[in-house]
Every structure is written in structure tokens, then in C-alpha cells.
Amino acid sequence: MLDIQFIRENPDKVKENNKIRKCHVSVDEILKLDEKRRALISQADEKRAELKAGSKSKPSPDAIKELKALGGEIKKLEEALVPVESELRELLIQLPNMTHESVPEGVDESGNQEIKTWGKKPAFNFDIKDHAELGASLDLIDTERGAKVSGSRFWYLKNDLVMLEFALMQYAATFMRDKGFTPMLPPMLVREPAMFGTGFFPADKNEIYKVNADEDDLYLIGTAEVPLASYHSDETIDIMKEPLKYFAFSSCFRREAGTYGKDTTGIIRGHQFDKIEMFVFCNQEQSWEMHEDMLAISEEFWQSLKIPYHVLLMCSGDIGAPNAKKYDIEGWFPAQNTYRELASCSHDTDFQSRRLNIKYKDGDQSKFVHTLNNTVCAMGRTMIAIMENYQQKDGSIEIPKVLRGYMGGQKKIQA
């Protein structure tokens, strides 16, 4: 959500931003409604002040007659205000965040800039398998029975792949704790305000599962970002010296509407996966540096797993509505001969904190916090990267050195 005062004072900037963010909401319409709204409020306030003054002690019968009339006028103004406010709000919540100046302009993923590559892509002297083939031959993934029980895009993980996920979770959690982040296990069902506050509603509503639609107002989270961001909602937090840094494990649920036929083999895209996410509440002065720090933490993580990757600076047309700026880290997937998204590092400035009402005190000034989020480790995709990059000629999979300690010293996954 943008500050209405900012829009009032910088309509051209907002219009320009809408253009590069592919948003078609009319800024002029917003300004018109805003003006209407303020006029109505002023009128109503004036009359209400009159009414209040007149009602202080017991008024005479004559005075009551007048006050009654006044009350009617106020009611009329209030009724006129209702549609104006709801229309204004409807438009405001559709506006994307203001784009940071360092973000390249572009219409889709073709506009993203590769700003770094790391690691040597493995050279194989044998015919490599993709992760689905490896999963089948080593009895690690059962997609057929997943579909039988729950439908398409569901699966069972089995045997050493399960143990590998537990090892990864343990490794990633320890890694983040050692970086000074507070470990969390959040609720995976949230109410509507949490979804709205983080920006998933209204923009991505059709991506979200609603539970017991008629009975409960609960939604399955698509990422731990939602409960983490909402953790401090309606609070004033103390972050002038140090930001508040958290990481959380959660399962993630996504409807994947409109992805028919996309990534249908293996476990690259499913309705449910496990992920560890980091989330930071930061003051406005330190947040841009924090964003770079978070990217650096991610890079260190992938380097420790020795997964080749590159970093993309996402363009204006390919970032989500809450983002002011975003980096993606894409890992090398040898069987697809391409990079695929492993992590997404976003700076949302005060877009979420305005909706969630999270502030901090800077001296005697009250300001909205900046929120940042970044994937630590999405288990499924990470395991694909491990399986494919670490596969051996004999069909086995080597286990990355840093994970072996969490698997009782096991070095390989083999039949």
C-alpha cells in the first residue's frame, strides 16, 4: 500500500511507476476520490463538532429538535462517504510498491539482469538422469501414488530422500541461527488479514487454498513469509539499533492455478512443499544494506552446498506487487541444462508494514518499518539440485559434505 499523501504530492511518479509495473489503475481517479473524501470528512466533522457542543448537558426540547436535524445531516454525509472510501481503497490496494531506482525496466523475465555467476557446472562423462528418473530408480519419489491419493502435483518422498530433507532442514536451521536469526515454527493456517497484510490478497488470491470455506476464515500459507510478517502486526517495535531477524520452517501450499502442463515431471512444482524462509524487520536507513546482506547469506548457503548458481536482478515487469526490488538466485539444473529458481530475496520497503500497521520510533517520530524476506532453502528444489548435480556414473547420488553429519555420516544415496 502506498501512502496517499505521497500519491497526492507525486502523482507523476506514481503514474510512471504504474507504467513500468504493468498496473492499469488510474491515479487521477484516485486523486479525485481522495479529494471527495476529504471534503466530505471536513463537512461531517464540522457538523459533528456543532452537535457535540450542543449535546453537552441536557438540552432544551427546542434545542433537541435542532440537534436531531443536525444528526440527520451528518448521517447523510457519512452515507455519502462510504462508497467513496470503499472505491478509493479498492484502487489503492491494487497499486504496486514504488520501484527502487536500481531496478531495470522490463516487461517480463527477459528483462532480468544476470549480475553474478558462481561455481563450475559439473561435467559428466556419462548419460545423466533427471531428478525424476533418479527418484524412480532409487525409490525416492512416488508421484503415481501421490496422484492416486491427492491428485496431480502431489507426491510421496521416500527412503533416503526423506532423510536428506531432514538433514537439509537441520543444516539450514543451524546455519541461520548462527547468522543471528531467531528460529520460529509459525502457524501454517492464517486468517484473511494476514494474507491481505503481506500483499497476497487481493493480487494472488487464486493461488491460495481456503480451508472449510463455509465454516472457518482460514487460509493455508504459501510461504512462511505470511505468518512471520504478521507476527508483529499492530505493534511498535524497537529496531533503531538492530533489526529483528527471524527464520521459520513451514510447509507451503499453492494452488498453482494456470500452470497446466508446466513442470509436470518430478517434484519441481507441486501443491505442497517444505521451505525455510528468513524475514527481517528493519529501519528505513539500514534496509538497503540489509537487503544486500541477506543476498550474501543466501550465496554463502548455496556455496556451502556447492550448487552452481547465478543471481538475477529482477526487472520491473517481473517482480511482485509488494516488492520495491528483488533478487532471484537460480541454481544449475544439469538435466534441464538451465538455471531454475531456488531463492527469492525481496525488499518490500513499507508496503507490507502499512497494511500490517508495524511501526518503529525514530526519536519522537513514528515510522513504518521496512520488511525484507528471502528464501533460505526450499527443500524440494534444493534436493533436485543436489540429486542432479551430485549424481554418479553408477546411478547413485553423493551427499554434499556439509549434510553428511546430519545423516549419520552417510556419503551416498544408492539402490
Added chain:
RNA sequence: GGAGAGGUGGCUGAGUUGGUCGAAAGCGCCGCUCUCGAAAAGCGGUAGGGCCGUAAGGUCCUCGUGGGUUCGAAUCCCACCCUCUCCGCCA
């Protein structure tokens, strides 16, 4: 799921026969006085937000949330949310 109690400012907690109550008191916090300094004591200040205004300031809204009754509501009515206690059930 059944029965009951309750949600007031950073915290504790008054206020429920509707009328200068956005709200007593205490704690906490900030400032000043006293002191070489600190403590104690005394004095003063101390919620958030909208709108108008360069500002000073003015004005309105908010006592869980949303509606309603009334000239006037923290106080009355309705719906919802949350917390606590007891019973039942349960990983």
C-alpha cells in the same frame, strides 16, 4: 463440543441507574528542582490516527471489531473476534 467470566491508554486498574470521560489512581517512562553525582522527594509532562494549517494551533474518530438505539454511549441492544476457568475429547 458443553457451562461460566472477561476484553479500557506502555503496564496494573477505576468507571456499567447513558451527559464537559479519551477516560481516576498507581506503576513505568521523559523533563525540571534539590545534589559534587546518584538515590529519595517535590513539580510538570506522557495513547494512536484522520482532516484543515507553512507553523502555532484547531477539529473529528478510536475504551476488542463492526453495526444499531439516543439530542448525547466506555456505559443500553445485536453480530462477530479474542482471552481465561471448569467439564468432555485429543497428538
